[in-house]
Amino acid sequence: MVKPYNNTRAIENATKLHTDAKTLIFECLNEYEETRNNDTLLCFKVWEKQGLDLEKLEEQIEKSIIYNPETIIRHRAFIQNVEYKYLPTRISVLIKRKIKEAAIRKYYATTPDIITSWEQVRYCIK
Numbered sequence: 001m002v003k004p005y006n007n008t009r010a011i012e013n014a015t016k017l018h019t020d021a022k023t024l025i026f027e028c029l030n031e032y033e034e035t036r037n038n039d040t041l042l043c044f045k046v047w048e049k050q051g052l053d054l055e056k057l058e059e060q061i062e063k064s065i066i067y068n069p070e071t072i073i074r075h076r077a078f079i080q081n082v083e084y085k086y087l088p089t090r091i092s093v094l095i096k097r098k099i100k101e102a103a104i105r106k107y108y109a110t111t112p113d114i115i116t117s118w119e120q121v122r123y124c125i126k
Contacts, residue, residue, distance in 0.1 A: 021067050024049055025075045029086035035076075036086050037093045042076055043069045 028035050028045040035042040044052075047066050060066050079085050080097070084106065088094050 021046075021071055022075045022079070024067075025072055026079060026086075029076065029079060033089055036080070037088045037090045039069075039073050039076065043072050046072050 024046055025042070028042055028049065032041070032045050035045050050066050052066055053060065077097075080087055088097065
């Protein structure tokens, strides 16, 4: 008799992988401000923290040692668009990513030197 497949372990591994990815992405967004505006730089900073070795890149990709760029970008989007943390620092990126006005106001209320007023963003949209 064939035992039924138990995918509990696979689900636990996938959950841990995504939790680890989100934690690492969160760290990069915190440590490197420009990664909030640039997904390519964010990918490289995450890979750098994972110990990316360009000479062994093909092997690392094959063994899934480094995160897929889509995973990194999805987690960045969730952190910024759902949790409203580590928002972009450039107005053009805020507009491009369509971050909600209320979230921008709340986030930058303590750092007015980055974006002095919502009027700057409205001016850029017109």
